[in-house]
Amino acid sequence: MTLNLSPAMRDQVATPPSQVNAVVAKVVRKTFELKPVLHGVSLTIPTGATVALLGPNGAGKTTFLRILATLARPSAGEVAIDGLDLRRDTQAIRGRIGYLGHQPLLYDELTAEENLLFFARMHGVRDGQTRVGALLERVGLRLKAKDRVRDLSRGQTQRLALARALLHEPTLLLLDEPDAGLDEQGITLLEEILRERAEAGQTTILTTHDLAWGLRVADRAVALVTGRVVYDGPAALTPDEARETFRWRETREGAR
C-alpha cells in the first residue's frame, strides 16, 4: 500500500468535472491568536463518500470540521460545499450540513422532544412533529422524549445530538468523535446510519480516536498531522499502516 503524502490537486484530476463534490477545500489556513493550526489544507471529497478524518491530537481535525460546519472562519483559503462557497452562501450551507461536535449542543433545561422540535423550527423543517417523533424512535429515545436533557445519560445525550444533526436531512454530515460516549447499542445505531447514508449517496465525514473502527466504517481516509494533509485516499488501510503515516511525521518532529 503506497502512502500518498501530498494530495494537492490530485483529486481534481480524478473527479469528473460535471459532478459537484461534497467538499472542496483549497489551501485552507486557520490561525488562532497568531498560532497556526491549519497550514494550507487542500482536499476534495466526492459526494457519497464516507470519510474518516484521522490524526493525532491537535492535528486540526476538529478545527477543520468546525470550519466545514460554518462555526469557524478560515483565516485564508476557500471552501466549497456542494458547490456553494463557504463565505458567500453560508446560510444555504447551514441548511445542508449536520454537525455533531464535542459538546452535545443541546439545551439542558428542555426535554429531548422540545430540543428537537426547537431545532426543527429553526431549520424550517416541514411537519416537525412527525419528523421528531420518527427520529426519536430511530435513535431509541422514544421513551425518553419527555425527559430533560439534564437527566439523560451520556450515551443518550450523544444519541439525541446525533438526532439533532440528522433532523433536516443534511447532505453532508460532520461527526466529531461520534463514537465517544456511545454504548454498544449506540455504536450499532451509528454504523447503521452511516451505512444508510452511504447507500443513499450522502456524504459523511467523521473523526475518531478508534483507528480500527474509523477505517472499517469509512471508504476514504484523510490523515491530518499538525494541520497538514499527509494522506488522502481509500480507507483500505490497516491501522498499523495508518499509524505508519503519523509516526513518520512524528519522528521528524522529535518527541511529541
Next chain:
Amino acid sequence: MISFRLSLDQFWAIVVKDWRAELRARQVWVSMGFFALLALVVFNFAFDLRVENKASVGPGALWIAFLFASVLGLGRTLGAELDHGSMDRLLLCPVERQVIYFAKLLGNVVFILIVQAVAIPIFAVIYDVPVLTPGIIPIVALGTLGIAAVGTLFAAVSAQTRAREALAPLLTFPLVIPVVIAAVKATEALVQPVANDAPWLGLLLAFAIIFVSVGALTFQYVVEE
C-alpha cells in the same frame, strides 16, 4: 436568502425557548426582583427621609435600581446559550444573526419589565411618590428598551472574554448614562411638571431606535467566529 416568514418563526422559536429554559431555571427571577427591592430600600435609608427629599431623590433611586437589576438579568438569555461554552447551538442553524439579537432583546426587555412592574408600585409606596400614572409607561418602556439594546449586545461581547459576565456592566453603563439621565428627568417631570422641559421622552425614543439598530447590525460581528 432566508424568507421573512421563516425568520419570524425562528424569532418566536428562540423567544419561547428562552422563556421555557429560564422559567425552569427559576433562580434569576428571585435574585433580580429581590435585588431591585433591596436597592430601593437601601436608598431610602441612605438618603434623608424628609418628605421633600423623597420626591427629588426617588426617581433617581428607582432608575439606578433598575439599571443594576437589568444588568444582572441581561446576562441570562445570553448566559444560557454560553453555559456550555458557546452559541454554537444557535449559530449552526440557518438563522439570520439579527433575528437572534432581536429574540434575545425581546426576552431581556420582557424580563426587566416584569421586574419593574413589581418594583414600581413598591417604589410608589415606599417613597410616597405618585408615579403610578399612565405617563410612566412610555418612560419605562423606552428606557428599558434602550438599556436592554445596549446590554444585550455587550452581554454577548463580555461573555466571550476572559472576564465573562463581569465585564458587561463596565461596557454597558457608560453608554446608557444618557438613558438614565433622560428617564430620571422624565420621571421627575411626571411628579413635578416643569415648564419648557427638554424633550426627554424624545431622547429616550431616539436612543432606543438608534441602539436597537446598532445592536442588530453589529451583533453578527460579535458572535461570528
Next chain:
Amino acid sequence: MKTLDQPHTTTAATEKAQRARWLLYGEIALGVGALILMPIAIWAALAYAPTDAVQGDVQRIIYLHVPLAILPYVAFFVVFVASILYLWRRDQRWDTLAYASAEVGVVFTTLMLVTGMLWGQGFWGRPWDWADPRLTTTFILWLIYVSYLLLRFYTGRSESGARMAAVLGIAGFIDVPIVHFAVTWWRSVHPDTNYLVDNGSSALPPAATFALLVSFAAFTLLYVLLTIQVYRSLTLRRAALELRARAEDAAGES
C-alpha cells in the same frame, strides 16, 4: 537559500524601502514640527497672551485645555472610522489604528479633564462642576473609551477581540451626540459666565487667539505623532509574536 534575482521582486522591495523612507521623513517632520511648536505654544500661553482681567493668570490654562477638549473627539472619530473599516475590510491595520488612536485619545482626554479641574479649582474654587456640559460629556466619553481599553485588555490579541472592540468603538462614538444632548439639557438653568471664556470668539484679543491656534496645532501634531508611535509599537509587537509562533511551528516540523 533563495536569492532575489528576479527584476520585479527587486523593484517591489525597493519600492517598499522607498515608501518606508518617506514615511520616516514624514514622521521626523512631524516630530520636529511638534518640537518647535510646543515651546512656542507654551510661551504664547504663559507670556504672550494677555493676562485675563477677571481671572488672572489662572486663566492661561485654557490655552492647554481648549485644544485638549477637541482632540479627544478627533481621536475617537478616528477609532470610529477605523472600526468600521476593520469590520468591512478585515485588514489588521485598521484594527491596530483604532487601538492606537483610542490609547492616545484616552491620554488626551485625561489631560483635558485634569486641566479642566485645575482651571475649575482656580476659577470656581472647586475642581468639578457637573453643570459644565463639556466637562461632563468628556468625562462620560472618557468612561466609554476606558471601557474600550478594558475590553482590549480582556480579549488579548484574538481576532474576535478586535471585532468586539470595533463594535464598541462604533457604539461609543454614536453615543457621543446623545450624551451631549442629555447632559446639556440636564442642567438647563445655566448661570455660567465662565463659559464665555471657552466660547471665546468675540471677546478674545488677537494674542490670545494666536496662543490658542498655536497650541491647537502643537497638540494636533502631538496626537498624530503619538498615534503613529503607538501604531508602530503595536504592529512590531504583533509581528514579533507572529514570527515566534511561526518559528515554533517550523521547529516542530524539522
